[in-house]
Amino acid sequence: MEKITLAAFVLAYLGIVLFLGWRGFRNTRTVTDYLLAGRRSHPWVMALSYGATFISTSAIVGFGGVAAVYGMGLMWLTFTNIFIGIFIAFAFFGPPTRRLGLRLDAHTFPELLGRRYRSRAIQSSSAALIFLFMPLYASAVLMSAAKFLSEHLGLSYQEALYLFAGIVAVSVVLGGLKGVLYTDAFQAAVMTAGMVALLLLSYYRLGGLTAAYKKLAALHSAVPPRLTALGHQGWTAFPAFGSVLWWTLVGSIMTGVSIGVLAQPQLVVRFMTVRRESELHRAIPIGALFILLTVGIAYLVGPLTNVFFHETSDTLALQRAGGDVERIIPMYVTAALPPFFSILFLVTLLSAAMSTLSSQFHVIGTALGRDLLEEGLGLPARFRTLHLSRIGMVAAILFALLLGVEMERILGKTGTEIVARSTAIFFGLCASIFLPVYAAALWCRSATRAGALTAMLVGALSYVLWMLFMQEKTAALFGLSQRWFGTRSLGIVIRPEGESLLQTGPVLWTHVDASLVALPIAILAILLVSAFTPKFSPDHLARCFSPPNQNSAA
Amino acid sequence: MSNLFSPAVIAGHLFTLWSALICVLWGIGKASRPAPSPDEPEETVRSWTQDERQIEENL
Secondary structure, eight states, X not given: OHHHHHHHHHHHHHHHHHHHHHHHHXXXXXXXXXXXXXXXXXXXXXXXXXHHXXXXXXXXXXXXXXXXXXXXXXXXXXXXXXXXXXXXXXXIIHHHHHHHHHHTTOOSHHHHHHHHTTOHHHHHHHHHHHHHHHHHHHHHHHHHHHHHHHHHHOOOHHHHHHHHHHHHHHHHHHHHHHHHHXXXXXXXXXXXXXXXXXXXXXXXXTTSHHHHHHHHHXXXXXXXXXXXXXXXXXXXXXXXXTSHHHHIIIXXXXXXXXXXXXXXXXXXXXXGGBSSHHHHHHHHHHHHHHHHHHHHHHHHHHHHHHHHHHHHHSSOXXXXXXXXXXXXHHHHHHHHSOHHHHHHHHHHHHHHHHHHHHHHHHHHHHIIIIIIIIIITTOOGGGOOHHHHHHHHHHHHHHHHHHHHHHHHHHTHHHHXXXXXHHHHHHHHIIIIIHHHHHHHHHOTTOOHHHHHHHHHHHHHHHHHHHHHTSHHHHHHHOHHHHHHSSSOTTEEEETTEEEEOEETTEEGGGSOHHHHHHHHHHHHHHHHHHHSOOOOHHHHHHHHSOHHHHHHO | OGGGSOHHHHHHHHHHHXXXXXXXXHHHHXXXXXXXXXXXXXXXXXXXXXXXXXXXXXX
16 A cells, blocks of 8 residues: 555656656747756746755765764755855856856857857867766766665666656656756755655654754764764764864865865856846845755754664664665664655655756756767757757766666676765866866956866866875775775875874875865966966957947947 | 754854855845846847857858
């Protein structure tokens, strides 16, 4: 009976998604409709779409699980998500992005950079990076959603994968960005409802707000000695300053996610979809409240799962989940909360996955169709059709689907880990490669083509080198440091008496995220090279930065 | 209840709420008065871009 109810809910949900995708299809007439929702999207719809794209399943399940391990210090990530990911992004990056996009008639993020720097190389290389790396991120989301569906609906992994990808494909390929925005807004509403219910039911289950936190604070004595040695001070405290956990939380988790969001192509493109600049400002409260009610709640509930598992089975959440951080929240929902909520939570997770995935497919597809095929190959006007963008999108979906099938078949659990790590690498690469060039495109008139190209190259190179040889998690995964230098990271010094971490003051270098190193280097590169290379013509700069009437008067 | 949490965790919560409040006030403030910067006439820009492309093609 429960399975029938669940299947009915899921099918009803998927039906609504298909209907909204069809609405997008009906309202799509031109390439601008398809790529930028006709530059006429409602600010609230855009804000919800931005938020739902930003927050994937891994933000709720993955980072919720991380909060169960690290404690409530993760709430700082909600602050940076709101302040940097919404406020700074919408109030400061959004308006000039929209303006520049309109003045240069750019439809995609690579096209925006390519036209600002008058460089086909910049447009094509940005698009190639998106087309090569983003499918890994997309396949991670696709695989996690397929696993949830297969577990709950009794389908095989492959059946769930094809069903899920098929429905997202129909709404994205046919509906374009209009379809994506409509479905995202609906999914954002589902996610908000699901997360608010999760918080209220959790407080109820644990004896009320005050009782829940009193129990959580009292668990301080139950922190395993291994975690205490790394700097854990209980779930209602931040890890000890300068400890390994502190650096992992601040230098890796919080920095990587917070900075990377500013240069995510699938998010940047949303700034170009609204009719007026003022609408970007109107969108800010909706985006902020959405983040507060989704990730904010995930980071509140995560630590509380320890109270439940400690009360019911005398274990901590991570032990109960067998060391798999991503299992903590789903296990807690199944064990602690009423069965009807499991259905709502499944739909919440499906919404989180689908909203992220549809935007990813759209961006990957436009990178191939618009940036690489149309602009990169310089196709004549008669080939520049909406169908080419659709073909790009189908190719993107097939690529991600192939990765989802093959990674699971060949590598199993390791494949999932590699894909999850690739996701973090994509975020870091976006920050290191795109952010300095994108910011300079918006505000720096003296930025040159050579400066931008150098910054992209230097950013990529320094990110990859740090990732392969210094940052322990990634260096150990790739194994090059071990093979060439006999240590899993150059930040780990091996002595006869044991290992020690390379440290400068409070900085533990092996826990510093690669983007924290690569980003300043790339910024320096664009400033330095731009100072000594030929500037753009006044005409081009006027077109980029001055209002059209002033420009034509000039 | 504040004695249950460390100062850093309390600060994290306060900053989160403060940033959400800033966003809400910013949005309300901007929505309640007309934008000082003129929004660009989209069609002008678009036709200007098309004109330029036409010139490039002719050349």
